[in-house]
Amino acid sequence: GSTIGILGGGQLGRMMTLAGRQMGYRFITLDPVEDAPCAQVADEQIVAGYDDYQAAEKLAERADVITYEFENVNASVADMLSEKSYVPQGSQLLYTTQHRLREKRAIEDASVPVAPYAEIKSEQDLVDAVQRFGTPCVLKTAVGGYDGKGQWVIRSTEEISDAYNTLRKANTDLVLEQFIRFEKELSVVAARNKEGQVSTFPVAENIHIDNILHTTIVPARIDQKVQDRAKKLAKNIAETLDVVGLIAVEMFYTSDGKLYVNELAPRPHNSGHYTMDACKTSQFEQHIRAICNLPLESSELICPVVMVNILGEHVDPLLKWMEENHQNANQDVIIKVHLYGKKEAKEKRKMGHINLLTKDINLALDWIENTGIWEKKQLGKKEGVLS
Ligand code: ATP
Ligand code: MG
Ligand code: MG
Numbered sequence: 605g606s607t608i609g610i611l612g613g614g615q616l617g618r619m620m621t622l623a624g625r626q627m628g629y630r631f632i633t634l635d636p637v638e639d640a641p642c643a644q645v646a647d648e649q650i651v652a653g654y655d656d657y658q659a660a661e662k663l664a665e666r667a668d669v670i671t672y673e674f675e676n677v678n679a680s681v682a683d684m685l686s687e688k689s690y691v692p693q694g695s696q697l698l699y700t701t702q703h704r705l706r707e708k709r710a711i712e713d714a715s716v717p718v719a720p721y722a723e724i725k726s727e728q729d730l731v732d733a734v735q736r737f738g739t740p741c742v743l744k745t746a747v748g749g750y751d752g753k754g755q756w757v758i759r760s761t762e763e764i765s766d767a768y769n770t771l772r773k774a775n776t777d778l779v780l781e782q783f784i785r786f787e788k789e790l791s792v793v794a795a796r797n798k799e800g801q802v803s804t805f806p807v808a809e810n811i812h813i814d815n816i817l818h819t820t821i822v823p824a825r826i827d828q829k830v831q832d833r834a835k836k837l838a839k840n841i842a843e844t845l846d847v848v849g850l851i852a853v854e855m856f857y858t859s860d861g862k863l864y865v866n867e868l869a870p871r872p873h874n875s876g877h878y879t880m881d882a883c884k885t886s887q888f889e890q891h892i893r894a895i896c897n898l899p900l901e902s903s904e905l906i907c908p909v910v911m912v913n914i915l916g917e918h919v920d921p922l923l924k925w926m927e928e929n930h931q932n933a934n935q936d937v938i939i940k941v942h943l944y945g946k947k948e949a950k951e952k953r954k955m956g957h958i959n960l961l962t963k964d965i966n967l968a969l970d971w972i973e974n975t976g977i978w979e980k981k982q983l984g985k986k987e988g989v990l991s
Contacts, residue, residue: 752815
């Protein structure tokens with residue numbers, strides 16, 4: 605059996621490990637936090653920071669194949685890993701996707717549209733670009749943002765100075781995007797192996813609250829034709845970027861029928877967690893297959909599903925709900941709970957997720973609402989950073 609090394613010890617690494625162990629692989633993870641979610645289920649952990657070069661060398665010595673569970677891997681570390689061990693995903697894809705401007709250019713090179721954007725190098729650049737795009741528009745740091753961190757929705761020209769001076773502190777390039785009044789947010793996870801075989805998972809409909817993914821609904825409540833376009837676009841990106849492993853493609857769908865790519869993630873994605881219970885193969889298994897150059901398996905949907913994230917503030921109410929509801933009163937919704945083994949349930953922190961398998965998406969949405977665990981107001985409605 606071979607050993608797979610994972611850079612990063614979070615929940616994505618944990619679920620990769622759980623899928624891969626079942627297939628007989630050994631796992632070693634590198635993460636600064638002792639007993640991190642992935643380390644709890646891996647065979648071995650190297651406790652060190654992600655850009656600790658020597659620790660990464662150790663990982664390279666002990667692992668036959670190396671993968672990562674986040675995109676901000678230091679370029680020199682990535683290069684060294686490729687030299688000393690085998691990194692099937694390569695370092696180019698990391699380099700491209702860890703910077704929004706490089707990523708957008710790569711998407712455009714695949715002839716896929718992104719929201720109109722501008723590189724911002726000075727406050728004057730921002731003034732000019734805001735004038736061009738109008739308000740609202742979104743200023744983002746090019747590197748390191750997630751869950752809406754490192755973003756500022758500029759609602760009026762008076763905010764320009766504040767927005768610029770706040771975000772420039774992150775010390776990365778900045779990019780301004782036109783605000784897209786989307787009808788729906790969609791995503792597609794695509795897998796590709798070295799042979800060039802591509803498999804795309806069903807299109808997911810995503811609802812964000814406060815910039816954090818709240819709910820994923822599959823099948824997406826949208827025309828089959830749009831779904832086919834979304835899948836084709838994701839396949840195109842996977843091929844153009846020469847992906848080995850997974851690529852998650854986040855998109856905006858507008859009422860005039862356009863699809864814009866928002867961003868990419870070269871790894872398993874939160875909006876693909878539904879695949880664990882609802883597809884013939886999960887995104888995590890597919891990832892392991894892709895990087896180990898095994899044949900990809902069917903990504904077909906077995907059952908309609910709603911995924912809802914469990915954040916820190918949902919943990920206690922959920923445990924209480926489970927204690928009080930030993931018998932699942934709602935036979936039409938099968939409840940699959942996944943928890944990541946994180947110790948501290950901080951507010952907004954992703955602690956786990958639930959996959960609700962159902963004949964009818966509305967029954968699952970009702971279940972979510974009836975538990976009272978998640979705030980009522982936002983469910984099923986359109987969500988953007990503006991709301
Ligand atoms: P993630 O956790 O997905 O990596 P992130 O911090 O990288 O998040 P984005 O995906 O860029 O952030 O944006 C978060 C959310 O904010 C989007 O899913 C979308 O709801 C909203 N958003 C971002 N950019 C735009 C835009 N240009 N127009 C409209 N809404 C936007
Ligand atoms: Mg992102
Ligand atoms: Mg995103």
